[in-house]
Each structure stands twice: as C-alpha cells, then as structure tokens.
Amino acid sequence: MSDVQQQAQAARKASKKLVTATEDQKNHALQAIAQALRKEKASILKQNQKDLDQAEKGQYSRALLDRLKLTEERLEEMASGLEELITLSDPVGEVMETRIQNGLRIEQTRTPLGVIGMIYEARPNVTVDSTGLALKTGNAILLRGSSSALHSNSILAEIIQQALETTSLPPEAVQLVKDPDRTSVRELLTMNHLIDVIIPRGGAALIQRVVQESTVPVLETGVGNCHIYIDLSADPVMAHRIVINGKTSRPAVCNATETLLVHRDWAEKHLTGLSEELNKHGVEIRGCSHTQQLIPQCIPAVPADWETEYLDLILAVKIVDSLEEAIDHIHRYGTGHSEAILTENDDTAHRFMQGVDAAAVYHNASTRFTDGSQFGFGAEIGISTQKLHARGPMGLRELTSYKYCISGSGQIR
Template sequence: MMSQIEKQAAAARSASKRLAIASAEQKNESLQAIARALRNRKSRILEQNREDLAAGEKAGLSTALMDRLKLTEQRLEAMAAGLEVLTRLPDPVGEVLEVTDGEKNLRIEKIRVPLGVVGMIFEARPNVTVDASGLTLKSGNAVILRGSSSALCSNSVLVDVIREALADTSLPPEAVQLVTDPGRETVRELITCKGWIDVVIPRGGPGLIRRVVREATVPVLETGAGNCHIYVDRTADPGMAGNIVTNAKTDRPGVCNATETLLVHRDWAEKHLSKLCKELTLQQVEIRGCSRTRRVFPRAVPATATDWETEYLERVLAVKVVDSLGEAMDHIDRYGTGHSEAIITEDDAAARRFLQGVDAAAVYHNASTRFTDGSQFGMGAEIGISTQKLHARGPMGLRELTSHKYRIHGTGQIR
C-alpha cells in the first residue's frame, strides 16, 4: 500500500510529464495567474501567517526565524512580482546548448530538459513556497514542498492559492504538492523516495542540511550556511566601507548573505575602525573583537575561536584586524562556508587577487554580500544558494533546475 508521500510523488511525476512538454506561453500564463491570486488573496494569506507568528512567538523562535517567517503586504507583492519577472525570462527547456557532428555524420544536439520532480525541504520561509513553485513550473518541473511546522498555516494557504490558480490554467494543480505532516519521518520518506523524486533541495539550518545529505538516497542539490566575510583593505574608502559593512550586517541580519565577520587591514584599522564600530553599535550591532580590535574600540566583547566560525543570523559581528590581504584570505579559507565574500579596496591588483583566489560561490569587489540573491542576479527568484561545486553553484534559478539530454539525428547510419 502506498504511503501519502508516495501518492503525492506519483501525482507529481504524472504532472511533470505534462509540464515537460508545456509551452513557454502556457507556463507564463500560469505564473501570471498565480501572481494575480496572491494579490487577490492577500488578506487570507496574511491572516494565516499571523497564526504562525503567534505560535512562533509562544514557542520562543529566534528573531532571525521570526523575521523569515513573517509575511507582509510588501513581501507578498515582492513574491508576486518575482513570478512576473520569471515570465519575462527565457524558457530554458529545449535550449540547444551545443551542436556537434558525430561519427558517420550524425548530428548531435545537447539540449536542456527539466529535472522532473523536485523535493524541497525548508524551514520557516513561506516565501520559498512561492519562489520554488514559480521556478519549478517555469523550468518544467513538478515540486513537492515540505516546510517546517512553524510555517504550516502559511504554507498551506499559499499552496491552496497556487493550486486554485493552476486549476484555471492548462497546467495541472498536481504540479505543486505540500507535505502537511510536520513529523520528522516525512523528511526521511521524501529524501528516500527514489524512482519518484529526481532531486532533493534542502534549505535551512546546518542540522537539516547535514541530515538530508547524510540520509538521502535521492540526489541532493546542497545549499549551505552563510558565514560571509568582508575584508576592508588598507586603501578602502572609509565612507564606502562604512556603507557596505553596515548594509551587509544590518539590512536583514537573519539571512544567509548577511556578513558575519569583518576583517580589517591594520593600517585602515588605526585610522577608521573605531568610527565604524561606533556607527555599527548605533545600529544595535554587538561587536565581538580580537585584541587589536578592542585596543581601538574597548567596548567590543572579546571574540573567541567560536566566533570566527559562527553564522549568527542576528545583530552580532565578529571583527578581526589582520596584517595583510594574504592573512585575510587565509582566514576566509579556514572559516568561510563558500557562500559570499567581499573585499573593499581601491587597489585593483588586490581586488584581482582576492576575486581569483577566494573559493566561494560569490565574490565581491566594493559591494555588499547582500546581493547574493536570485532576484538581484536577474533570476526573478531563487530556489536556494548552492555552496557545492557540482551542477549548480550560487543562486539557483531556472537553468540550475534543468539537466540535459542528447538529441541525435541520423540518415540511416549503423555502427
């Protein structure tokens, strides 16, 4: 007898066959219908989100998780607008990547195809429900969503709205499924549903991601933690550095592209670090500094070895003074998670060395790490930020949700 997960996976696989041959026009019309439905049903959605927020507050969820859980009219509008951006992007399915001549004049085409059925496991992020649904539909995939219990009301109403919208289009509502049982066993079932689900994408805390990678028998597209760094070089413009660091730390501290560690060249630190730390504390940022940082800013809390490896996801910043660019890069190599790293400098040679030598999905020169985001990269949205190196790396948009196959044309050749 099939379990509930297997029934949902079977329905999703059937839907994926129809999606794989859907036209760009059909997919775009469906995305537009969902965007309209989100706007028309915003009162209903926000009401259910308030239920989750009240339960989260009672359960003592962290500030970071509460921020990720919260929906507002502005965030709903951004989600709807993201779907509309997807309609303006090229359909990746069927794109011819290469054309070559094989043996005996065979014509070989390499083309993009959907992955099939995507399993999405995520924590306290109802916006992922919409982003993942939009991206998978546009890339010709079906999706099974398994959110956390803390966002169950929000995710349920969002999927209801999405499926209601799809029912009035040419795409099957079964293309978007939600696992409503929040038990841990449903995660195990989803990540071992080989043969029905083609890939699993975990998006959440380190514990969730480690579990999925460890236990899955379905291939995993791994997203990772964001222990992001900014290195302020000796030639950095003080005003620019202050703006970038403040934005990277305080714009949304609870997201993975927020900066967690600030590395500062000793020459710059002597002249400007004290002022920057004061500005950050005015933004309610707690500074945890090395001994050299505390000499110029005595109010800093002494940093421990743990601080260099911590993704705070709150208004805390670890600060370390270094002697050189090389020392900063060594620190990032040891403690970074391969997410987003930045250098602020007016020295083009230093910038080139940093951009070429730092091993991360996104490396920045004179810009905030907060830009590592699918919408900011022109993808409309993202299904996650990959810190691995196989198949996809960085923000994963439409192209990252495709594979390829070879289409071979012959004229009667035999081997």
C-alpha cells in the same frame, strides 16, 4: 501506501505532462498564481499571523520571526517575482550545442529535472518562489516546509493549486507535504524512483541531515558565514557604507555579512568610527584582542564566533596583518557563499578574488548582492555552495539538465 508516497506518485505523473507544456501555458499559470496571491492576501496574512503567534510563544529568535513574517509588501514581492519569471526566456528546449559526427546531427538540449523535493525552514516565500521556478522549467515540486510555517505554507499551497485548476497545468505539479513528523522527510530523501533531486534550504543542521541521509541526489544550498575584508587602502566612506549595508539591511538572510576582517593599518585610523556607526544601527560587535583595544565596549570574541552564521545584528571583528592572513581566515571559517574585499589596489583585489574559493567573490561591493534577482536570473531556489552541478544563485537554468537529441539519415554502426 503513505500519503507522501501518493503525493510523490502524483507529482511524477504531473511531471510527464509538464515536460511537454509550452512556454505560454507555463506563463499563464504563473500569472494566475500571482493574481490569486494578490486576491487572497487577507487570508494569507491571517494564517501567517497564526504562525507568528505560535513562534512568539515559543520564544523564537528575531531572525526566525523575520524570516517567518509575511506582509503586504512581501506578498507583492512574491507576486511580482512570478511575473518577472514570465518575462524570462524558458530554458527548456534550448539547444546548448550542436555538432555533426558520423553524419549525425547531435544537439545537446535542455530538459526539466523532473520532480524536485524541496525541504526548507521558516520562510513561506520559498513556497511561492520555488513553485514559480519549478513550473517555469517544467518540473513538478513537492514542498516540505517546517512546522513553524505550516499555516502559511498550507494556505499558499492551497491558493497555488486552486490557481492551477484554472490553467492547462495539473494542480498535482505543486504539492505540500503537511505531515510534521520527521519520517515524512526521511521518505522524501529515499524516493529515488519518484524524486529526481532534493534541495534543502535552511540552517546547517537541516542541510547536513539531508546531505547525510539522502539517497536521492542533493543540490546543496549552504549556510552563509560571509566575510568582508577591509584592506589598508580601502576608502573609509565606501567601507562604512558597504559594511553597514552588509550587516544591517537584512541581517536574517544568508548573504548578510557575519565577520569583518580589517587590516591593522586601516583599523588604527578608522575602526573606531565604523564601530560607532554600527552601534547606531544596534549591531553588537564581538572582537579579537586587538579589536578590544580599539573598541573597549565590544564583547570579547570566542573561537565559535568565527564560524557562526548569526542571522542577527551581531558582527565578529578580527584585525589581521595582511591580505594572506585574511584569505587564510576565510579558507578556515568561510562556507563558500559570499566573500568581499574593499580596496583601492587592483592588484590586491585580483589576488583576493583569485585566492578565495566561494560561489560569489566581490570587490568594493556588499555581499548582499548574492541573489538571483540581483544577478538578473529572476527568483532563485537557493544559493548553492557546492561545485556540482550548480554554484551560486540557482535560477532557471540550474533547474534543468540536458539530453542529446540525435538526427540521422539511416546511419548504422
């Protein structure tokens, strides 16, 4: 039996204990982990630096280095995220619906998924965020990060398990698969008898591999080729502020804006000024032929630019003649993540929000808000761009299923 199989069996056993854990027991475990992260921050940062040194030798992109890097501030955010989960209601056991049928009391009740297989790239924070969400919802979790973050993930998993040993929850509820070989991923994807759901979080290649190869059900988190469409009636000051935020506040995350669509009339008046602001923030513009006329210094866009999730300070800009053309472009190149319209016309906004098919659609706001904490869900395990069984930020409720609990008084059929 392989190490991965042994871990999965231990996770399955732990999940049977978690399903009966009380909210107080789970909250105590989350607090213990948060305290341990703060106590061991020096050790965590030391191991993270090993990953960063290795990544720099491998000439990794700025985006990957940003996702990989841990700081004292980011560690505190991770610990605070666990404490925020403590304040949220435990969804397990919630009665979603009650009905009386044939004299039977039928209650639809939330229950844990069971064992989650988490496959992710680069981001060590996912190790902690996923752990918190899994434990709060009574799920065991098998974590399989990328080799680029192995030192960081290993120390985090070790600290989490040590913290769990001081609580009533089994340490085997959270385990890291350290084997860097691709066969370990293949094993996880085909353990239907031990793992209940796989959640991939990373680039398009990873997600597609998981979707195509997994025999275990997949909760798909998609890439974020997010658009902002500036309508002809958009307020210039607001538009500048939102576009700068969407592109530059943290370009390496999936809710960053990657493509800017601009109505021709607005572009003629205001695009040059906006491009100057983007330039001050170090943004490289890749523009269509009309954009090149208004911004001669921009790089000519090629077809691949319209479908690329840059995760960097690069912005594709296309000038369009109408709302319909903007929507058509989003339907062709969007990934169903987050799309925004900037307009002072409520009817135009309504047509955009009704016509665009995405997990999050915004009117006069940045795409950067697509985030579990920003939506008030607490931490998230990812952004789902599919339609079943969850869509958008996946928080506590999205990590549960349900069962029917039926009470009778001797009925037979």
